[in-house]
Amino acid sequence: MFVLQYNHNDYELILNDIANELGLRTKNCTLYFPDDIGSGYIRCAKLPNGLQVNIINASLHQDWWIHRIKSNEEFYTLRFDEMEIPENLTIAIDRQEKVETRKKIGAAYLTSSLFDWYYIGSNGLKFKGINILFSREWIAKYLDLNNVDDVLSTYLSIKADRVELEPLDDEYIRLMSEIFNDDPDNPFPVLSMQNKLLILIERFFTRLYERHKNMQFSVKISANELERLQQVESILIKNFSSPPPPIPQLAKVAAMSPTKLKKLFKAVYGNAIYQYFQKRRMKYAADLLITKKYSVKEVGTKLGYANLSNFTLAFKKEFNRLPSEF
Structure with missing residues (x-):
């Protein structure tokens, strides 16, 4: 050690x-x-x-x-x-x-x-x-x-x-x-x-x-709830090659109702659950492209896109640039 x-x-x-x-x-x-x-x-x-x-x-x-x-x-x-x-x-x-x-x-x-x-x-x-x-x-x-x-x-x-x-x-x-x-x-x-x-x-x-000072967040979040939200976030970003788990499954992990999970997750992370997943997914794609080790097709495949056009559209929506221009 x-x-x-x-x-x-x-x-x-x-x-x-x-x-x-x-x-x-x-x-x-x-x-x-x-x-x-x-x-x-x-x-x-x-x-x-x-x-x-x-x-x-x-x-x-x-x-x-x-x-x-x-x-x-x-x-x-x-x-x-x-x-x-x-x-x-x-x-x-x-x-x-x-x-x-x-x-x-x-x-x-x-x-x-x-x-x-x-x-x-x-x-x-x-x-x-x-x-x-x-x-x-x-x-x-x-x-x-x-x-x-x-x-x-x-x-x-x-x-x-x-x-x-x-x-x-x-x-x-x-x-x-x-x-x-x-x-x-x-x-x-x-x-x-x-x-x-x-x-x-x-x-x-x-x-x-x-x-x-309770000036920004109207949603009260306990330390225990925050830790469970972090568990959910960890599950979301664990594997970008597969679709994210359904919200009821994530709600079980968080030990709260789906409605409460969606509300607290957005309060903490600034985006809805699936929107957050997609943003992090595209950020991971950008990280791979920056290395110059992978082609656009290889990155799209790593992220679970069977159709390269869908990956290109999703990437451009996030960064306002084609993946080939990144």
């Missing part, structure tokens, strides 16, 4: 710690994993506006434990994670654990240096994450939010001492995809990266503040 413990708030130092533990070297604040450790990369940057960003796009070939030890220096990390979990993943804040097993998850959540935080993951985990590090003073200076202290106080009192994941909706997925499409071998796209990160941060904090 790979083990790393740290308590500083500097992504370049953390990346160097990982490299030292693995006996590797970084180049331009980028670390590529060797085959015995994993595949993919981690890269980081300090941006002119004071943000630090850490981007990971990797599959891991061994078990691992990453532990940030709490400190008295107050910093915050906003995490946007997409993961495919082959066995188990444990996420913990201040020793309160949330365990996910054999599923895909996409979530945004906030952690603070004032609390212990750790990940324990199993061999085979596929991980795409964008971590953004900032101070309280940065939030007050750069974000156009009223009552910044109230926003962070809400977080500290409600979220910081337990794991509460906000599902990634279609807009989060779109913004993250734009960041992951940057080639890690090229120089860091500083200005465009700053703009994309600011959009992610502002969106998260606005939703956090409005949700907990």
